[in-house]
Amino acid sequence: MTDAVDVVLVDDHHMFRTGVKASLDAGVRVVGEADSVDEAIRLVRELRPPVVLLDVHLPGGDGGGGAEVIKACTDLLGETRFLALSVSDASEDVVAVIRAGARGYVTKAIDGTDLSDAVRRVAGGDAVFSPRLAGFVLDAFGAAAGDVAIGDDELDRLSAREREVMRLIARGYSYREVASELFISIKTVETHVSAVLRKLQLSSRHELTRWAAARRLL
Amino acid sequence: MHPTPTVVAPRRLPLRRPARGRVFGGVALGLAAHLDVPVALVRLGFVLLTPVAGIGALLYAFWWLAVPAGDPADAAQEVRPSALTRLARRQAIVEPGRRIPVTDIAIGGLLVVAAALLIAVRSGADVQADWLLPAVIVLAGLWLAWSQLDAVQRGRLRDRAGGRTPVSLLRVAGGILLAGVGVLLFVGLASGEGVEAATLVQSIIAAVVMLGGVALVLTPWWLRLVRELGDERAARARESERADIAAHLHDSVLQTLALIRSRADDSAEVARMARAQERELREWLYDDRPAPGTSVAAALRGIVAEVEDSRSGPSGDPVAIESVVVGDRVPDADTEALLQATREALVNAVVHGRPPVSLYLEVGTSEVEVFVRDHGDGFDLDEVGTDRFGVRESIIGRVRRRGGTAKVTSSPERGTEVHLVVPIRAVDDEGVQP
Numbered sequence: 276m277t278d279a280v281d282v283v284l285v286d287d288h289h290m291f292r293t294g295v296k297a298s299l300d301a302g303v304r305v306v307g308e309a310d311s312v313d314e315a316i317r318l319v320r321e322l323r324p325p326v327v328l329l330d331v332h333l334p335g336g337d338g339g340g341g342a343e344v345i346k347a348c349t350d351l352l353g354e355t356r357f358l359a360l361s362v363s364d365a366s367e368d369v370v371a372v373i374r375a376g377a378r379g380y381v382t383k384a385i386d387g388t389d390l391s392d393a394v395r396r397v398a399g400g401d402a403v404f405s406p407r408l409a410g411f412v413l414d415a416f417g418a419a420a421g422d423v424a425i426g427d428d429e430l431d432r433l434s435a436r437e438r439e440v441m442r443l444i445a446r447g448y449s450y451r452e453v454a455s456e457l458f459i460s461i462k463t464v465e466t467h468v469s470a471v472l473r474k475l476q477l478s479s480r481h482e483l484t485r486w487a488a489a490r491r492l493l
Numbered sequence: 494m495h496p497t498p499t500v501v502a503p504r505r506l507p508l509r510r511p512a513r514g515r516v517f518g519g520v521a522l523g524l525a526a527h528l529d530v531p532v533a534l535v536r537l538g539f540v541l542l543t544p545v546a547g548i549g550a551l552l553y554a555f556w557w558l559a560v561p562a563g564d565p566a567d568a569a570q571e572v573r574p575s576a577l578t579r580l581a582r583r584q585a586i587v588e589p590g591r592r593i594p595v596t597d598i599a600i601g602g603l604l605v606v607a608a609a610l611l612i613a614v615r616s617g618a619d620v621q622a623d624w625l626l627p628a629v630i631v632l633a634g635l636w637l638a639w640s641q642l643d644a645v646q647r648g649r650l651r652d653r654a655g656g657r658t659p660v661s662l663l664r665v666a667g668g669i670l671l672a673g674v675g676v677l678l679f680v681g682l683a684s685g686e687g688v689e690a691a692t693l694v695q696s697i698i699a700a701v702v703m704l705g706g707v708a709l710v711l712t713p714w715w716l717r718l719v720r721e722l723g724d725e726r727a728a729r730a731r732e733s734e735r736a737d738i739a740a741h742l743h744d745s746v747l748q749t750l751a752l753i754r755s756r757a758d759d760s761a762e763v764a765r766m767a768r769a770q771e772r773e774l775r776e777w778l779y780d781d782r783p784a785p786g787t788s789v790a791a792a793l794r795g796i797v798a799e800v801e802d803s804r805s806g807p808s809g810d811p812v813a814i815e816s817v818v819v820g821d822r823v824p825d826a827d828t829e830a831l832l833q834a835t836r837e838a839l840v841n842a843v844v845h846g847r848p849p850v851s852l853y854l855e856v857g858t859s860e861v862e863v864f865v866r867d868h869g870d871g872f873d874l875d876e877v878g879t880d881r882f883g884v885r886e887s888i889i890g891r892v893r894r895r896g897g898t899a900k901v902t903s904s905p906e907r908g909t910e911v912h913l914v915v916p917i918r919a920v921d922d923e924g925v926q927p
Contacts (some may be wrong), residue, residue, distance in 0.1 A: 410817035447851025
């Protein structure tokens with residue numbers, strides 16, 4: 276087993292932080308906790324952990340919650356990766372943190388083992404998609420309407436393969452199950468998911484930008 | 494009809510002048526958001542139209558005055574009936590500021606123009622300057638008075654109570670004074686030095702012009718009053734609706750907590766109540782709800798809730814269903830059959846399978862698909878007797894009668910997945926269902 280992954284845990288509910296700390300396995304070590312936007316920015320800048328577990332709805336700062344923390348730490352995104360954690364799975368909350376630069380999104384209902392896996396995956400540079408996030412991606416990219424990319428470099432549509440991977444994740448498949456269902460390696464699944472995450476962050480897709488422009492995310 | 498994804502944004506954002514990202518008054522930005530076109534295009538349009546008899550500048554000024562400041566997305570939310578809007582505060586969008594000091598640049602530009610004029614006069618250019626001073630004074634007065642409209646609205650965001658502030662009064666008074674002086678100067682100019690027979694006519698004209706100036710100056714004041722009245726009324730209505738919702742929430746949450754406390758020894762029941770309450774709260778807090786009877790997604794949520802509440806897993810524990818919905822449409826007889834089949838599949842997954850149970854519904858352009866998956870030991874469909882009504886009739890039969898397909902894949906390692914597809918029948922223009 277490799278060294279434990281250091282994480283900073285950001286959530287304004289003390290009870291929830293305690294619960295998360297207790298549920299994480301030995302491979303993940305909580306090195307710092309913060310309960311507000313300002314405190315989180317300070318702590319992340321000071322500790323520069325490989326992974327930050329970040330609540331989406333946070334008090335303090337200018338009211339921007341988790342997305343504001345990420346934006347204030349944009350220069351650290353190379354070494355520090357953010358995994359968003361929220362009780363809300365509303366699409367607008369999700370897309371705000373993802374477009375700000377988070378590497379994944381999980382809901383707070385996740386159990387300790389899955390969360391620890393997600394932390395390691397994010398630390399390894401991969402993206403973590405919950406079924407809900409996959410569903411949102413399919414919705415926003417018009418994949419249900421058969422709007423599928425032809426070339427690999429298209430940012431505004433999913434490729435047929437990416438759509439397939441997203442659909443399986445939305446159906447509750449783990450990366451391993453997706454891999455065996457599509458007869459590809461887990462590594463390839465991770466590549467596809469990372470590509471989708473990149474599109475989600477960079478795409479100027481109509482539905483995303485219309486929404487994002489209105490909220491001035493761009 | 495097109496099954497457009499409705500989760501992301503409302504169809505069209507109302508016209509507002511956003512505070513963030515604006516260059517002057519936020520008119521172009523607001524128009525761009527409203528018309529859903531790139532903001533650069535709108536700005537270009539204004540710039541191109543300005544040399545055409547000043548249409549661009551006039552339009553801009555008109556919208557600046559007539560369109561209230563505010564966040565279009567927030568305004569879109571306020572338009573929704575509050576009973577259907579999520580309760581949780583929306584996250585503000587915070588962006589590292591990149592402010593261009595537009596006001597400073599504009600003033601600088603004006604000074605440069607003035608300097609150029611002065612130099613031109615000095616160097617002997619024949620500038621007809623008689624009318625210039627009165628014109629400048631009148632314009633300054635108008636600007637002073639009209640500018641309060643914008644300033645007051647900005648101030649109101651910070652301080653809702655702030656109504657007739659001394660500053661805005663000063664602005665109007667100063668505006669009237671300046672406009673009056675300017676108009677008098679005009680009249681003086683027109684009448685020359687001496688008092689003539691035509692003076693009477695001229696002074697009448699002067700008075701009319703004066704009154705016109707005053708009316709022009711007071712218009713924004715009146716506009717503002719009217720608008721504020723409407724806003725306040727709307728705010729009060731919203732407030733009381735919010736209070737109703739809050740009361741409802743507190744009641745339901747408190748009730749559940751009390752129930753949980755009294756039945757703390759029954760862990761399965763406690764888990765079920767907690768789950769039901771979580772679901773309800775989540776819906777209230779984070780989802781914008783569609784009007785009843787207009788959404789397959791909402792109908793599906795109802796079914797999931799009913800199954801979670803009424804059925805237990807093999808060990809007696811309640812089972813949570815992780816559901817994901819992509820797209821939405823208005824329910825019809827076909828989707829109704831599909832949802833009923835989905836319900837049966839969910840009941841099977843919860844009662845006979847093993848958690849986690851996943852549900853995925855996708856509304857495409859030509860068909861609606863449902864996947865229901867559990868992680869149980871699976872079963873062999875061929876071994877299920879033909880007389881058993883469950884899977885064959887209530888799931889597969891129901892969907893096939895609607896021209897759809899149903900497929901059950903099951904294995905001990907992978908659990909069971911039920912895949913249901915129902916084609917979408919085109920709705921004709923009268924909206925009549927076959």
